[in-house]
Amino acid sequence: MPITAVTPDIFQVQIPLPFALRIVNCYLLRGDDGWTVIDTGLNTSKARAAWQEAFTKLGIRPRKIAQIVLTHIHPDHYGLAGWLAEWCVADGGESPPIRLSAREAWLAVHFWGREVWQQPAYLAFWQQCAVPADLAQAIMETTEQTRQRTYPHPAAHHIIEPGTPIRLGARLMQPLLMPGHSDGQLVFYDAADRLLLCGDHVLQTITPNISLWPDGEANPLGRYLDSLDELARLDVRLALPGHGPVMADGELHGRITEITHHHQERLAQTEAALPQPSTVYEVSQRLFNHANLSVHEMRFAATETLAHLDYLVRHGRARWHEEAVWWFEGN
Numbered sequence: 001m002p003i004t005a006v007t008p009d010i011f012q013v014q015i016p017l018p019f020a021l022r023i024v025n026c027y028l029l030r031g032d033d034g035w036t037v038i039d040t041g042l043n044t045s046k047a048r049a050a051w052q053e054a055f056t057k058l059g060i061r062p063r064k065i066a067q068i069v070l071t072h073i074h075p076d077h078y079g080l081a082g083w084l085a086e087w088c089v090a091d092g093g094e095s096p097p098i099r100l101s102a103r104e105a106w107l108a109v110h111f112w113g114r115e116v117w118q119q120p121a122y123l124a125f126w127q128q129c130a131v132p133a134d135l136a137q138a139i140m141e142t143t144e145q146t147r148q149r150t151y152p153h154p155a156a157h158h159i160i161e162p163g164t165p166i167r168l169g170a171r172l173m174q175p176l177l178m179p180g181h182s183d184g185q186l187v188f189y190d191a192a193d194r195l196l197l198c199g200d201h202v203l204q205t206i207t208p209n210i211s212l213w214p215d216g217e218a219n220p221l222g223r224y225l226d227s228l229d230e231l232a233r234l235d236v237r238l239a240l241p242g243h244g245p246v247m248a249d250g251e252l253h254g255r256i257t258e259i260t261h262h263h264q265e266r267l268a269q270t271e272a273a274l275p276q277p278s279t280v281y282e283v284s285q286r287l288f289n290h291a292n293l294s295v296h297e298m299r300f301a302a303t304e305t306l307a308h309l310d311y312l313v314r315h316g317r318a319r320w321h322e323e324a325v326w327w328f329e330g331n
């Protein structure tokens, strides 16, 4: 499994994932008091083996994990946090604090803490989106399988306050709240070195998924576009993302512009996909080629379509009729 020194004190560790995304980039930051782990992977045997290999290659003992920091609690970032903490303790270390934003800590307990079947809002949600019953069932089953791969859960969550500098390895970094991809996603900025740990906020080769979820905060696409604008104001020479290649020099800013344009185009396509009153599922069928999508991807197609519809409604470009099954019409 590739381990790359992106700077003398930061190593990128690529952890394999059992879905199309293939890899999550995690990071190890060297500090005087031990190592900071940024993001963790999903709990699979291949992912655990990749961490063991990385620690062996770098000559690090698991007991030297000083803290585990999560940009957000999507399962590919959150899933191995509890296991890494237990691994550290089994090696004779102190249980390392697991740190994340308050909003992500709430989501971790609220969503990953209970079986998806115990979360009635989600069952109702797929019906409101007019997702066919067999597909909704498959989505719930896949989500529950993924949820199982987030165990063991951390014993406690320690809250990072955006704006209060935090020491990560040898660096003092500024945590910045960047909602949209996840409500409480944090990125970490080292102004002195113009280095950014950007989580899944900006990715080079794919567009970060922006979805509206039953438990999510309102207006995810609007929040995302606003936080992209905020990020564009930072001076960044090296951005370290959660997936895909690192972005050097102007690449982050170029990518921010591309992603912003992508959403403007997508909004126009969504508007054009309302020739008659339509459900979320019908619109998603017009925007995505469902024949090519896995169950996991169909779920994102529906929630991403809804995020774009929601944005259009907020800007007077469509209307949302919240009946038992939601339907939308263009203006």
Ligand SMILES: [Zn+2]
Binding pocket: 072, 074, 181, 182, 200
């Ligand atoms: Zn994510």
